[in-house]
Amino acid sequence: MTQMTIGRLSKAAGVKVTTIRYYESIDLMGEPDRSSSGQRLYGDEAVQRLSFIRHARDLGFPMEAVREMIDLQTQPDQDCTAVDAIAREQLADVRKRLTQLEALEAELKRMITCCEGGRVDTCRIISTLNDHSECIADAHERLSTF
Amino acid sequence: MTQMTIGRLSKAAGVKVTTIRYYESIDLMGEPDRSSSGQRLYGDEAVQRLSFIRHARDLGFPMEAVREMIDLQTQPDQDCTAVDAIAREQLADVRKRLTQLEALEAELKRMITCCEGGRVDTCRIISTLNDHSECIADAHERLSTF
DNA sequence: CTTGCCTCTATAGTCGCTGTAGACTGTAGG
DNA sequence: CCTACAGTCTACAGCGACTATAGAGGCAAG
Numbered sequence: 001m002t003q004m005t006i007g008r009l010s011k012a013a014g015v016k017v018t019t020i021r022y023y024e025s026i027d028l029m030g031e032p033d034r035s036s037s038g039q040r041l042y043g044d045e046a047v048q049r050l051s052f053i054r055h056a057r058d059l060g061f062p063m064e065a066v067r068e069m070i071d072l073q074t075q076p077d078q079d080c081t082a083v084d085a086i087a088r089e090q091l092a093d094v095r096k097r098l099t100q101l102e103a104l105e106a107e108l109k110r111m112i113t114c115c116e117g118g119r120v121d122t123c124r125i126i127s128t129l130n131d132h133s134e135c136i137a138d139a140h141e142r143l144s145t146f
Numbered sequence: 147m148t149q150m151t152i153g154r155l156s157k158a159a160g161v162k163v164t165t166i167r168y169y170e171s172i173d174l175m176g177e178p179d180r181s182s183s184g185q186r187l188y189g190d191e192a193v194q195r196l197s198f199i200r201h202a203r204d205l206g207f208p209m210e211a212v213r214e215m216i217d218l219q220t221q222p223d224q225d226c227t228a229v230d231a232i233a234r235e236q237l238a239d240v241r242k243r244l245t246q247l248e249a250l251e252a253e254l255k256r257m258i259t260c261c262e263g264g265r266v267d268t269c270r271i272i273s274t275l276n277d278h279s280e281c282i283a284d285a286h287e288r289l290s291t292f
Numbered sequence: 293c294t295t296g297c298c299t300c301t302a303t304a305g306t307c308g309c310t311g312t313a314g315a316c317t318g319t320a321g322g
Numbered sequence: 323c324c325t326a327c328a329g330t331c332t333a334c335a336g337c338g339a340c341t342a343t344a345g346a347g348g349c350a351a352g
Contacts, residue, residue, distance in 0.1 A: 005318095005329075005330075006329090006330070007328090007329060007330075016309090016310080017329090017330085018309080018311080019308090019309065019310085021331095021332095022309060022310090035317095037316080037317060037330090038316090038317090038330085038331065039317075039318090039330055039331075040330085040331090057308095059250055059253065059254065060250060063307080063308070084258065087254060087257050087258050088258060090254060091251065091258060094250055094251050094254060095251065098244070098247050098248070098251065101206075101240055101243055101244050101247065102244065104205055104206060104240055105237065105241065105244065107205065108205065108233055108236060108237040108240060111233050112230065112233050112234060112237060151298075151299075152298090152299070152300095153297095153298060153299075162340090162341080163298090163299085164340075164341060164342080165339085165340065165341085167300095167301095168339075168340060172339090181348095183299090183300090183347080183348055183349085184299085185299055185300075185348075185349095186299085186300090209338075209339075
């Protein structure tokens, strides 16, 4: 199976047809061959590239980084310091997001332990959101439930 | 200082002027008073509401949830089960994202330990992105660096 | 009075897609 | 061969949550 239509490629790579065309339009995929009637025809390397893109995106790499890495792949004789740098940057970013999310988790737990099913006007979640500095002291003992 | 212009509100609440007007346009803020020349004039409760919105957004609450909570605040005599439910949902979501990010961190670490500054065509980061199932075995011993 | 910042409205642009419309193509069954 | 029907084509609009721009008018200090 050397040539496949966009729909088959879509299934093979797990990327929607419209998204593939979109990637083409922003020059992430080269221009594919066309059948006599104008339908796009792809080879297996298109599956590779799409999986690469999708995987990188799943890992949270920004589009720009993906593009850079793809460009680098077209010059395979260079050293890969640049690729390494991109990955390290991404790792740092992920770490930052992890820290933020952890703080966030703690705060949400706190909010929830503070809400005891009263009325909205005394609700601790609401007041926590209104004023960041509330309801910390008495939360600690109840956190185990979460 | 009972009435302030949008710029002062912006500074007081840490939300950009344009964003405030945007929130007004999507009915998150009520219509403010206007000066004789048509400039928006806000009271302190606007600072409250904006901080609430910003804080909730920082915590990752979706806009829709923010809107719901604001609506609930206008009916302060109801019980706050709904608010609690929203917060719990958000907590579950945060947990999910945490798990994903942790997996992601692990994979990025793996990718980086595998990349030894060779050439792009042998770069393990690139090949990891191309094919998910590589380069796991020999990574473990070097992970400590990260 | 002028300078310079603030505010106004309305509109377009951002990112990373997704969805739509309306036409054409390719294929399988009868 | 004809008919269905699924797949494909282009071009463009829409999404969320803002951000930026243009061009006009407002306000306070020097």
